[in-house]
Amino acid sequence: MTKKERKLVSLAVSLALAAGTVPAAGAMHIMEGYLPPMMCAVWGVIALPFLIAGFFSIKRTLAHDRRAITLLAMSAAFIFVISSLKIPSVTGSCSHMTGTGLGAMLFGPSAVSILGVIVLLFQAILLAHGGLTTLGANTFSMAVAGPFVSYGIYKLCQKLKVNRHVSIFLAACLGDLLTYCVTSFQLALAYPAAEGGMAVSVVKFLGVFAPTQLPLAVLEGILTVIVMIALESYARPELRALGFEEG
Amino acid sequence: MTKQNKKTIVVLLLLSVLLIVAPVLALRGAEFGGSDDAGSVMVEEVTGEAYEPWATPIFEQFLGGELPGELESLLFCVQTGIGVGVIAFFLGRFVERKKIEKERENEQK
Numbered sequence: 001m002t003k004k005e006r007k008l009v010s011l012a013v014s015l016a017l018a019a020g021t022v023p024a025a026g027a028m029h030i031m032e033g034y035l036p037p038m039m040c041a042v043w044g045v046i047a048l049p050f051l052i053a054g055f056f057s058i059k060r061t062l063a064h065d066r067r068a069i070t071l072l073a074m075s076a077a078f079i080f081v082i083s084s085l086k087i088p089s090v091t092g093s094c095s096h097m098t099g100t101g102l103g104a105m106l107f108g109p110s111a112v113s114i115l116g117v118i119v120l121l122f123q124a125i126l127l128a129h130g131g132l133t134t135l136g137a138n139t140f141s142m143a144v145a146g147p148f149v150s151y152g153i154y155k156l157c158q159k160l161k162v163n164r165h166v167s168i169f170l171a172a173c174l175g176d177l178l179t180y181c182v183t184s185f186q187l188a189l190a191y192p193a194a195e196g197g198m199a200v201s202v203v204k205f206l207g208v209f210a211p212t213q214l215p216l217a218v219l220e221g222i223l224t225v226i227v228m229i230a231l232e233s234y235a236r237p238e239l240r241a242l243g244f245e246e247g
Numbered sequence: 248m249t250k251q252n253k254k255t256i257v258v259l260l261l262l263s264v265l266l267i268v269a270p271v272l273a274l275r276g277a278e279f280g281g282s283d284d285a286g287s288v289m290v291e292e293v294t295g296e297a298y299e300p301w302a303t304p305i306f307e308q309f310l311g312g313e314l315p316g317e318l319e320s321l322l323f324c325v326q327t328g329i330g331v332g333v334i335a336f337f338l339g340r341f342v343e344r345k346k347i348e349k350e351r352e353n354e355q356k
Contacts, residue, residue, distance in 0.1 A: 033300030034290065070337050080330030084323050090270045092277030126322050128304035128314045165255070193293045201293045208289050219266050222259045227334075229256055233248040234341035 030138060030183060032124070032131025035190050043186070044136025047113070050144045054113040061107060065241040068107075071231070075103035076115040078227060082220065083119055089212045097220040098179050101172030102227060104147035105154050106242055116143025141182035150175030165225050173221030180209040 035043075061068050082099030089095060103112040120138050123129040130138045150171040157167030184205035193200040231239060271279075290298050307314055 031300065032304045033302035034298070037301070070340075074334050074337050077330040077333035081327055081334065082330075084326035084330065086323075087267055088270050088279045090273070092270075092274045092279060094279050122326060125305055127319060127326075128307050131302065131304055133302045187290065191290050191293050191298075204289055204293055215266055215270070219263050222263050222266075226256055226259050229252050230248075230338060231341075233252060234338065234345050 030130070030134040030187060032128070032133055034131075035134050035137055035186070037133075039186075039190055040133050040136055042136075043140050047136050047139040047144055050110055050113045051117060051139070054110040057108055057111045058114060061111065061242070067238055067241055071106055071235065071238050071242065072103075072111075072115075074231075075106055075112070076118065078102050079112075079115055079119050080122075082223065083123070087216055087219065089215050091212045093212055095180075095209075095212045095216055097216050097223075098142050098146050098176050099220065099224075100142060100147045100179075101150040101168075101175045101220065102224050104150040104175065105168065105171060105228075106239075106244060109144075109147040109151040112147040113139065113143040116147070137186050138183075141186060142179050145182045146175040146179035149178045165228070168228050169221040169225050171221075172224035173217045176217040176220045177210070177213055180213045181206065184209050 058072065061072070079099040079102075082097045084096070086094040086096050098116075100112050100116055103115050117135075117139050120130055120135060120142065124132050124135055124138075153174055154167055154171035157170060162170075185202055187205045188198050188202040191201055192198040193204065270277075304314070
């Protein structure tokens with residue numbers, strides 16, 4: 001990295017980090033102002049170490065092999081595309097996918113935290129989707145919890161010698177689904193039901209998000225497999241440089 | 248790209264289209280609102296009172312009102328466009344690179 005590039009990246013990251021700590025944070029699709037200030041701050045603080053780890057992880061990957069930047073850009077772009085598409089689901093409402101599984105498998109989960117936060121900022125600032133106050137909570141669900149689960153499942157499937165494409169599918173699919181489970185949990189924490197408390201409210205929020213998200217999670221798994229097949233066919237040198245095992 | 252992979256991709260693409268189209272056809276007349284909105288309705292139901300968000304989106308503060316629907320879809324398209332552009336650009340380079348490598352190999356033979 002040249003000095004200029006490093007400066008630019010650090011600036012962008014510190015901006016992102018500053019936003020993460022602003023005492024008003026949210027979750028993936030927890031809307032602006034929908035979490036109490038205290039919780040916004042707590043989620044921001046929780047997400048912060050993952051972002052810092054992600055920054056160093058990306059730096060290390062790029063120092064190891066400059067060429068990785070093309071795949072990094074593509075992983076980020078994949079999140080951009082996938083999370084901009086609102087897809088109709090069986091419940092009669094629309095939701096969208098996260099797209100974080102691909103990057104998590106290629107670059108490791110913490111690197112994706114940075115990519116995810118970029119998308120969340122874009123949507124929070126320009127699209128009134130999510131929000132700056134809820135950024136911390138949204139970062140935690142979409143850019144931390146989801147990718148970590150994807151990565152874990154992918155590694156587990158590798159150990160169990162599951163078919164490669166099946167493991168990629170499972171990882172992306174379950175990571176997406178978990179993102180929404182975490183969102184439900186975050187909302188339930190902020191809004192315990194008057195009768196029955198938090199447990200009841202977790203079930204209620206899951207009832208809204210889970211059925212809608214299930215088909216979309218399957219869709220995300222399928223799309224991730226397609227992109228992975230394309231990369232395996234045409235970007236072998238880059239994948240090898242990342243230490244990504246080929247099937 | 249092997250023949251097997253090509254087949255897999257076609258099947259997967261058809262499957263994804265089916266996944267998107269099926270709910271629309273099955274639930275004709277459904278509203279297809281955002282599940283985020285369903286979430287805020289649920290907040291009201293769970294707590295038993297309407298919730299007043301304590302912050303409004305920054306861009307809406309700037310505009311002094313809600314983001315117009317058309318503008319919102321434009322911005323969503325910009326997001327999709329950026330993503331597709333980057334993916335297509337690099338994938339195109341990868342494909343060409345492989346083609347050139349193959350041609351070189353053939354020449355050497």
